[in-house]
Amino acid sequence: MVEALRGALAEEMERDANVIVIGEDIGRLGGVFRVTDGLLERFGRDRVIDAPLAEGGIVGTAIGMAMHGLRPVVEIQFADFIYPAFDQLVNEAAKMRYRSGAQFAVPMVVRAPAGGGIKGGHYHSQSPEAYFAHTPGLKVYYPASPNDARAMLLEAIRDPDPVIFFEPKRVYRAVREPREDYEVRERARILRPGEDISCISYGASIYECLEAAEAAARRGIEVEIIDLRSLIPLDEETLDRSVRHTGRALIVHEAPLTGGYGGELVAGIVERNFAWLRARPMRVAGIDAPFPYALELEALPSARRILLAIEALMRESEEALPQTVFGDARDSRQGGLAAARTEDREPKNDSGVKKGDEDSVEGAMEIK
Amino acid sequence: MGGTIAVERILGEGGALIREPLLRIERRFVVYEAMLRQRRFDTIMMRAQRQGRIGFHLGSEGEEAAILGVAEALADTDFLVPCYRESAALFHRGFPIESFVDQSVGNARDVNRGRQMPVHFSSADHRCLSVSAPIGTQIPHAVGVGYAAKMRDERIAVAVFFGDGATSSQGFHEGLTLAAALEVPVVFFCRNNRYAISLPVEEQCRAETLVDKAVGYGIPAYRVDGDDVLAVHFRACKALAEARSARRPIFIELLTYRRGAHSSSDDPTRYRSEVPPRDPIQIFRDHLYTLEAFDEEAIGRRIDAFDRDLRAMLRRAEAAPKPSIESIVEGVYAKPTRTQLRQLEAIQAAREL
Ligand SMILES: Cc1ncc(C[n+]2csc(CCOP(=O)(O)OP(=O)(O)O)c2C)c(N)n1
Numbered sequence: 001m002v003e004a005l006r007g008a009l010a011e012e013m014e015r016d017a018n019v020i021v022i023g024e025d026i027g028r029l030g031g032v033f034r035v036t037d038g039l040l041e042r043f044g045r046d047r048v049i050d051a052p053l054a055e056g057g058i059v060g061t062a063i064g065m066a067m068h069g070l071r072p073v074v075e076i077q078f079a080d081f082i083y084p085a086f087d088q089l090v091n092e093a094a095k096m097r098y099r100s101g102a103q104f105a106v107p108m109v110v111r112a113p114a115g116g117g118i119k120g121g122h123y124h125s126q127s128p129e130a131y132f133a134h135t136p137g138l139k140v141y142y143p144a145s146p147n148d149a150r151a152m153l154l155e156a157i158r159d160p161d162p163v164i165f166f167e168p169k170r171v172y173r174a175v176r177e178p179r180e181d182y183e184v185r186e187r188a189r190i191l192r193p194g195e196d197i198s199c200i201s202y203g204a205s206i207y208e209c210l211e212a213a214e215a216a217a218r219r220g221i222e223v224e225i226i227d228l229r230s231l232i233p234l235d236e237e238t239l240d241r242s243v244r245h246t247g248r249a250l251i252v253h254e255a256p257l258t259g260g261y262g263g264e265l266v267a268g269i270v271e272r273n274f275a276w277l278r279a280r281p282m283r284v285a286g287i288d289a290p291f292p293y294a295l296e297l298e299a300l301p302s303a304r305r306i307l308l309a310i311e312a313l314m315r316e317s318e319e320a321l322p323q324t325v326f327g328d329a330r331d332s333r334q335g336g337l338a339a340a341r342t343e344d345r346e347p348k349n350d351s352g353v354k355k356g357d358e359d360s361v362e363g364a365m366e367i368k
Numbered sequence: 369m370g371g372t373i374a375v376e377r378i379l380g381e382g383g384a385l386i387r388e389p390l391l392r393i394e395r396r397f398v399v400y401e402a403m404l405r406q407r408r409f410d411t412i413m414m415r416a417q418r419q420g421r422i423g424f425h426l427g428s429e430g431e432e433a434a435i436l437g438v439a440e441a442l443a444d445t446d447f448l449v450p451c452y453r454e455s456a457a458l459f460h461r462g463f464p465i466e467s468f469v470d471q472s473v474g475n476a477r478d479v480n481r482g483r484q485m486p487v488h489f490s491s492a493d494h495r496c497l498s499v500s501a502p503i504g505t506q507i508p509h510a511v512g513v514g515y516a517a518k519m520r521d522e523r524i525a526v527a528v529f530f531g532d533g534a535t536s537s538q539g540f541h542e543g544l545t546l547a548a549a550l551e552v553p554v555v556f557f558c559r560n561n562r563y564a565i566s567l568p569v570e571e572q573c574r575a576e577t578l579v580d581k582a583v584g585y586g587i588p589a590y591r592v593d594g595d596d597v598l599a600v601h602f603r604a605c606k607a608l609a610e611a612r613s614a615r616r617p618i619f620i621e622l623l624t625y626r627r628g629a630h631s632s633s634d635d636p637t638r639y640r641s642e643v644p645p646r647d648p649i650q651i652f653r654d655h656l657y658t659l660e661a662f663d664e665e666a667i668g669r670r671i672d673a674f675d676r677d678l679r680a681m682l683r684r685a686e687a688a689p690k691p692s693i694e695s696i697v698e699g700v701y702a703k704p705t706r707t708q709l710r711q712l713e714a715i716q717a718a719r720e721l
Contacts, residue, residue: 018718024567025565025566025567026564027566028639029566029638029639030638031566031600032565032633032634037432048568050567050571051565052533052535052538052564052571052572053503053504053533053534053536053564053567053572054536056538057536059551080501080502081502081503084502084537084538108696111562119423119424119485120483120485121483121484121485121488121501122483122485122488122501123485123500123501123502124485124501138374179431181556257707257711258707260646266548285715287696287697287711287712287715288697288705288707288708288711289696289697289700289707289708290483290700292482292483292695292696293482293483293484293485294474294482294483294690294691294698295482295612295691295693295695298693298715298719299696299715300694302718304718304719304721305714305715305718307721308714308717308718308721315435
C-alpha cells in the first residue's frame with residue numbers, strides 16, 4: 001500500500017503543479033512510513049515541505065493554501081497526533097464552504113496512518129474516524145487495499161472538499177496486489193458475496209472479516225463482506241441492497257464501540273431497512289479503552305470474535321427472535337413482518353449485483 | 369536577542385574548571401557513574417529491541433549530561449515532568465530499573481500492567497508525572513502542578529523537560545504563556561539535541577536561538593552547554609532555588625546532541641551524516657582524571673555488574689506472566705462501566721473458543 005500511495009502522490013504532483021505535500025519528517029526522511037520517499041528529490045522543497053512540529057499550524061496553513069489555489073496534502077505522522085489540528089479541521093476546514101456562502105472552499109487532503117496491531121500502544125494505534133465523521137463538512141475515506149488507496153487518494157486530491165484520509169498502517173506493507181486502475185467514486189465494494197449475513201467494515205479490519213467469512217463458509221454460513229471505503233459520504237445504496245438481501249447485519253471496526261461509527265451504521269440500517277431484518281444488527285468493535293500495548297491483539301476485533309458474532313447472529317435469527325414481532329423466526333422467510341416484504345427484495349445474480357443495475361453502481365460492486 | 373546570551377560552561381580544555389562548580393567532588397563520581405550506567409542501559413535495551421525481546425526503546429545517548437545534571441540538582445520534593453528521553457533522571461531519584469524493564473516487556477508486574485508502550489514511565493512515589501507520546505502536552509501540566517504547589521504553599525519547584533521540536537508545539541506556546549501570566553515555580557528545560565527526528569533545529573525555528581521564544585513570553589532564560597554536566601548542574605541548582613523562593617518561571621536551553629537514532633524505529637543515516645561533537649561522558653572524564661580520588665576501575669566493575677543485573681532483569685521480566693485480560697479495561701475509569709464489562713466478556717468468550 002505504501003508504494004500505491006506514493007505512486008498516487010507522485011502522479012498527481014506531476015499532473016498538477018498546485019499539489020503540494022506538507023508534514024513532519026516527510027522530506028529528507030521520506031516519512032516515517034516512507035510514503036513520501038523520493039518526492040523531495042523529484043519535486044523540490046517548495047512542494048515537499050518538512051514542517052515544524054505543529055499539527056495545528058500545519059493544517060491551518062494547508063487550509064490557507066487551499067483557499068488560494070493550491071491542493072495541499074497533509075501528512076499527520078500518526079492519526080493519534082491529529083488532535084492539535086482538531087480545531088482547524090472541525091471549526092475551520094469543515095465549515096469554510098458553508099460559512100462563506102461557497103466563496104471559499106478547502107480542497108485539502110489530510111492523510112493519517114491509523115489503527116493498531118503494530119505494537120504502538122496508546123499513541124500509535126488509534127482509530128479516530130468517528131470524531132471526524134461526526135463533523136458535517138469533512139469527508140472521511142478509509143481504504144483497505146493498495147489499489148483502492150491509490151484510486152481514492154487521487155480522487156481525494158481532486159475533490160473540492162476537505163478529505164480526512166485514514167490509512168490502515170497495519171497493512172501498509174502486508175498487503176500487495178498487482179496494480180489496477182479504476183474509480184471508487186465514494187462507493188462501497190462487495191469483497192465477497194454471501195447470502196446469509198452482511199458484514200460491513202472498513203480499514204484493516206476487512207482482513208479479519210474475510211478470514212472469519214472463510215471459517216463461517218466451512219460451517220455453511222455465507223457472509224457477504226462490504227468494504228465501505230468511504231465513511232462520509234456513505235454508500236447507503238450498496239449497504240441497503242445487501243442488508244435487504246441477507247436480512248442480517250454485522251458491523252466490524254477497530255475503533256472503540258461506544259460512539260463509534262458502527263453505531264451510526266446500525267442506526268441507519270435499522271431506520272432504512274427495519275422490515276427486512278431477520279435479527280438485531282450486531283457490532284464487533286475495539287474495546288472501550290485506550291489502545292493497550294501488551295494485549296493489543298485481544299483488544300482488536302479478531303477473526304474469532306467476528307466468527308462468534310456471525311454464529312450468534314445466525315442462531316438468534318433462527319431460534320430466539322420474539323415471535324410477536326417477526327412471526328415464526330425459525331422460518332422467517334415464510335412468515336412475519338420480514339416475509340411480508342419478500343416481494344420487495346430485489347432479484348440478484350450470483351455477485352450480488354442486481355441485473356441491469358451495473359451501470360448505476362459504477363464498479364462499486366466488483367468482486368475480487 | 370538570545371545570541372547575546374553567552375553559553376555557560378564550567379568544564380574547559382583538558383578537564384580544567386572555568387569556574388567553581390556547585391557539585392561536590394564525591395557527587396561528581398556518582399553522577400559520572402550514573403551517566404555510564406545510562407549509556408550501558410540504553411545499549412542493552414536497544415540490543416534487546418533488535419533481538420525482538422522488547423518492542424521499542426528510546427535512549428538518551430549523548431544527552432546524559434543534560435539530563436543527569438538537572439536530576440542531580442532536583443530536591444526529592446520537586447516535581448519531575450518528563451518528555452520521554454529522561455529515564456536517567458527518574459532512576460537518579462531511586463526508581464528501580466527493574467520496573468522500567470517490566471514496563472518495556474509489558475508484563476503483569478508492570479505498575480501499568482503492560483498497557484503502555486515501552487519508555488512511557490511514571491512514578492508518583494518519585495514525583496514523576498506520566499510520559500506521553502504527544503509532543504508538548506506535558507508543558508502546561510507542569511505549569512498547573514507549579515500553580516497547585518504555590519496554592520498549597522509548598523516551597524518546591526517543577527522541572528519540565530522537552531526537546532527543541534517541542535518548542536513549535538501548542539503545549540509549549542500555551543504553556544509558557546500561562547506560566548508567565550500565573551507566575552509559577554517552573555523551570556523549563558529544553559534539550560536542544562539539534563534534531564526533531566529528521567528535522568534540524570535550524571528548520572524548526574528561524575529565531576537566532578530557542579531562548580528567544582522564552583524571552584518573548586517574558587520568561588528569564590539561560591543557555592547552557594548541555595554536554596557539560598557541571599554547568600548544567602550549576603544553572604539548574606540556581607534556577608530551581610529561585611523558582612522555589614521567588615516563585616516564577618525560568619527557561620534553560622541545554623545545547624546538546626542526539627548521538628543515537630531518535631528511537632529504535634529510526635534510521636538517522638537517511639537524513640544526516642555529520643561527525644558528532646565530543647561525547648559528554650568523555651568531556652566529564654577528562655575532568656575526573658584531574659581528581660585524585662577518582663577510581664575508574666571500581667566504577668567500571670560496578671558497571672559490569674550492572675550489565676549482568678540488567679540482563680537478569682530482562683530474563684525475569686520475560687518469564688513473568690502476561691497481564692490479565694481484565695487489565696485492558698481496568699483503570700480507564702476508577703470503576704469499569706457495565707458496557708466495558710460486557711465487552712470484556714465477549715473477548716473472554718472468544719479466547720476460550
Ligand atoms: C503531536 C505530535 N506530533 C508528532 C509526533 C511524532 N514525534 C515523536 S518525537 C518527534 C520529534 C520530537 O523532537 P524533539 O521535541 O526535538 O525531542 P527529541 O526527540 O529530539 O528529544 C515527533 C515528530 C508526536 N509524538 N506528537
